Amino acid sequence: MKFVITGALGHIGSYVLRQLPLAYPDCDIVLLDNLMTQRYSSLFNLPSTANYQFQELDVTEENLEPYIEGADFVLHLAAITNAAGSFSIQEEVESNNFRATKQVASACIQESVPLLHLSSTSVYGTQEETVAEDCSESELQPQSPYAETKLREEKYLGKLAENSDLKYVICRFGTICGSSQGMRFHTAVNKFCWQAVMRKPITVWKTALHQKRPYLALNDAFQAINFIVEKNLFNGEIYNVLTDNLTVNDIVEMIKIHVPDLNVEFVETEIMNQLSYEVEDKKIRNCGLELSGSVGACIKETIELLEGIQNSHGQ
Ligand SMILES: NC(=O)c1ccc[n+]([C@@H]2O[C@H](COP(=O)([O-])OP(=O)(O)OC[C@H]3O[C@@H](n4cnc5c(N)ncnc54)[C@H](O)[C@@H]3O)[C@@H](O)[C@H]2O)c1
Structure with missing residues (x-):
């Protein structure tokens, strides 16, 4: 098997590239990343059970x-x-992200390779209690330029x-939680774990404390990716995963x-609305996907990973 991962050194990619050889021993994995976010450490200590090829490149260029060529999926x-x-x-977000998707999709067409594209549940914004993939157009209310571009990429x-x-x-995908070699800390759960371990107040957006939002454990994210590959679910559909x-x-x-x-401290953000909603993931679960992750377990794991900081901090 041959797999290609763009943005491979990031939070999700650095986890997936270590899980793939467990499911597909001796696979070839091509890792593409422009190191924009300097996650060199994602390449440290790669397992010897896969054949990795890393290319530092900008996928838009x-x-x-x-x-x-010859890959089973991108x-x-x-x-x-x-x-x-x-x-x-x-x-910059529109130019980088949209052009990246355009360029990757074009190469997938040329080489007849299936594409698994990641969007985000942040494309939703609904007055209803729950929202699913078949929601009305008016319930697609991206709250940031990042999410607006995600929606444009989907439509493209x-x-x-x-x-x-x-x-x-x-x-x-819901907001990712859980640790990986290239993890980042600017999303809710990870940032809060960091602040807690550093004994800083947890900075919560003013409207957000009681708003429901979808979260996705990293191991569940991999389960979903693997499920799609195994089932060959490259059917042009959109699936919520959380x-x-x-x-x-x-x-x-x-x-x-x-x-x-x-301590919790409330802060202003440009991403603010009063909406609280649950995102449904029945569509992919009805295809047979079973998930076993838990946000609580991700929090425990992340805090344990950071505990050394807490100890040395307090000395
Ligand atoms: N992490 C989440 O909570 C989450 C939730 C939903 C969807 N997603 C989506 O999943 C994907 C991966 O997320 P992540 O959390 O791993 O992100 P990340 O920021 O940790 O990693 C993204 C990687 O892409 C690389 N990159 C950016 N532009 C590039 C370019 N033009 N050419 C080559 N490499 C480039 C960066 O260097 C980085 O290593 C993104 O599309 C993101 O929008 C993430």
Whole structure:
């Protein structure tokens, strides 16, 4: 088997590239990343059970066909991903992320390789209690430039597939939690774990404490990716993938189990609405996907990973 991962050194990619050889021993894995976020450490101590090939390149600029040729699928993760930070770099996010998807999809068509494209549940914004993939157009209310671009990429792939042989599937992932070699800390759960361990107040967006949002454990994210590959589910559909819908308050309570003396501080953000909703993931679960991850376990694991900091901090 041969797999290609764009944005391979990031939070999700650095986990997936270590899990794939467990499921597919001796596979070839091509890792593409421009090191925009400097996650060199994702390449440290790679397992010897796969044949890795790393290429430092910008997927918006290079001809990707030679790397993709003969692959079983492309997992497209390359993107600028800081949603809250995307307001000040709107054009850069649109230019990088949209062009990356365009370029990767074009290479997939040329080489007849299926594409697994990652979108985000942040494309939703609904007054209803729950929202699913078949929601009305008015319930697609991206709250940041990052999420707006995600929605445009989805629509682009849909149109492209109508006029080409593109085989693809889109997963709208909930906010990722759980540790990996290239993990980042600007999303809710990880940032809160870091702040808690550093004995800093947990900075919660003013409107967010009791709003439900979807979260996805990293091991569940891999289960979903592997499920799609095994089932050859490159059927042009969009699937929500999540472990649980939780409020920030739920997350704070889970962190308190490990760090009891927590303070919460409310902060302003440009991503603010009053909406609280659950995202449904029945569509992919009805295809047979079973998930076993838990956000609580991810929090425990992340805090344990950081505990050394707490100890040396307090000395
Ligand atoms: N982490 C989450 O909570 C989450 C949730 C939903 C969807 N997603 C999506 O999953 C994908 C991966 O997320 P992540 O958390 O691993 O992100 P990340 O920011 O940790 O990693 C992204 C990687 O892409 C690379 N990259 C960016 N632009 C590139 C380019 N033009 N060419 C080559 N490499 C480039 C970066 O260097 C980085 O290593 C993204 O599309 C993201 O939007 C993430």
